[in-house]
Amino acid sequence: MIKGYAGRVLEIDLANRSFAFKPLDEEIARLYIGGKGYGTRLLYDRTPAGIDPLGPDNPLIFATGPLNGSVAPQSNRFAVVCKSPLTGGIGNATCGGSFALGMKKAGIDILIVERRADAPVRIEIDGDRDEVLFHDAAELWGKGTYATQECLGKKQHHAVIGPAGENQVLYAGIVSNERIAGRTGVGAVMGSKRLKAVSVRGSRKLDMEDPEKFKEYTKEVRNLFKDHPVLGESMKRFGTGAIVNTVNARNILPTRNFQRGSFSEAMDISGEYMEDHELRGVKSSCIHCPVTCGRDVDVEGVGRVKGPEYETLALMGSNLEIGNLKKISEWNYLADDLGMDTISLGASLSFAMELHDRGVLDAGISFGDPEGVSELIRDIGHRRGIGDDLANGTRRMSAKYGGEEFAMHVKGLELSAYDPRGSFAQGVEYATTNRGGCHVQGASMYMESVGPLTINPQNLKLKADIPVVQQNLACAINSMVLCIFTTYGIIPKAVHEMNPNSIRYRALVLAFENMGPLLRTAMGMKGPPMLWFEKWLSYITGQKFSGGHIQEIGARIFNLERMYNLREGFTAADDTLPGRILHEPTFKHMQSGHPLGQLLPKYYKNRGWDAQGVPTKRTLERLQVRI
């Protein structure tokens, strides 16, 4: 067995309450690493096209990778893969917390949950005894994610759903500690199986190829992170909310359901404001993570809980025209406790508000007014009244009520909080990402709108190249499984310290912007490992990993996801953006919206796809994607 893996896949059949430990497929591990990549390969191979995502045939796959179970910073994440009930295509999400560590300690790389229990159930896995126990979960059913985990105790590591998962809200997530695998409705799939919680325990240790080098190098990386302006300073001090004012200044902060890119009260919902007024400390960080981006706040009547992240601050703040951090914190808590993705939830609320504005639907909520929002969030989690409609997300709501132009989703997944009209590469990424409109499947905006070295985000240069490189990188990162925030450390401190108005800085940006296809060539070069995750993988597994290997593996995973979606009936027509983004300008100099039509053909070409967005035979063979 390759080092870094436990070597076991646990298959659980809920219908007959049976289980089996099986060997990990080393070939899949070599080609796809683990996590999202391994999970996608399994989903593709084990299911036919057209299964009902909320039916018993949709497997729920929890997947770790070779970095999980080590003390590498930002490495306690697991991936969940299944067919998405929200999009009908590939579904996946990753999550911090402690469950990944629990799985590896139990000696499990991959957990596949199949079919459906006849009544609410929870599972306990003891990896030391190779035992799986099935418990009646009737008493837990209906409880929130906080109460559920409290009932289950601290001796094991848990992945649980709340009422939103039970009620199959299409953007329900799976929670570990105070972190959530939020996107694409993986929690609804868990709820459809009547599975309330999975708890794991064990005492196994990770077997590494070169533990000494790993240990020594990890110390170096910890120091590097400690000294890094983003990972060691801004995120550590202000959390992800540090970005609110930056995004607002660049006019890409979703405001009033993406009608504008700037919000007059942005400062009041920023990470800096939270630090000054609301912060109660930091306790909700993932195990072994020195970045500690989680913020704790007080919620009235609840006490100290995890505070809102950037996406929540934007989608449930500026996008609803709410500048009240206490309210956003309360809604964030409600969403976490019910077990829902705050991105899709926020977008569904803003869509309902715009329908209300236009006199189409009286959902009892309107822009700029917090009245009624808390109640509606509860109703969504329990699928009560109009909440039942909002629980289906914006695509289905627009099919019922109209408003397709301003239903802010791609492939059914609601857009994250970076308006692509001021971030063209991010727009291409949203349009082409296999799981739909999401930012953490590439984070192209970091290279053009918010990071320390940003090219002009509103011309066509590199806008069809950056998403390819970034999506590949994210696919590999989500398969190791690392936190995507690790990539923010790639741009060194020296660049952060440059005066952004200096000639030297502008020359560097210009050189970067004019790299053209050289960018992908440079990123694709195979050589010795350079970056920390390449070295960690090499020290742990004993295999060679360089930037070129990472790009190749990432491209393999991305193309397999693409083939999954094509098999499910997706076409190039689904690689699009909401009408509002394509046609309504938000910048003074703009005549229209995002120029996706000019960029997509080049993106397809860069990917090795034909004009219809289908990977060519040659591309699939080159990447060893077996179909």
Added chain:
Amino acid sequence: MPVTLQLTYEMSKALGVPRLELEGPETVADVVRTVESRFGDVGADFAKLTRVTAIAVNGVLMNYQRGMKTRLGEGDVVAFVKAAAGG
């Protein structure tokens, strides 16, 4: 309509106001000069901050326009931008 000046959080704290409205600046350089003179010692700190902060006019970095010479019109928004990461 005046030009609105959108500040970073640190600038806002240094100047004691969330944002500023300025009458009549013709360029970005005018904005920086006006604030420096209006806020005295604090204004000097503010000027230092502008040297480590990018500047956007209506959401577009002045680097992609005419730098400090970028011309301003009525109702324009000048914003100071810190590099940041979130998610």
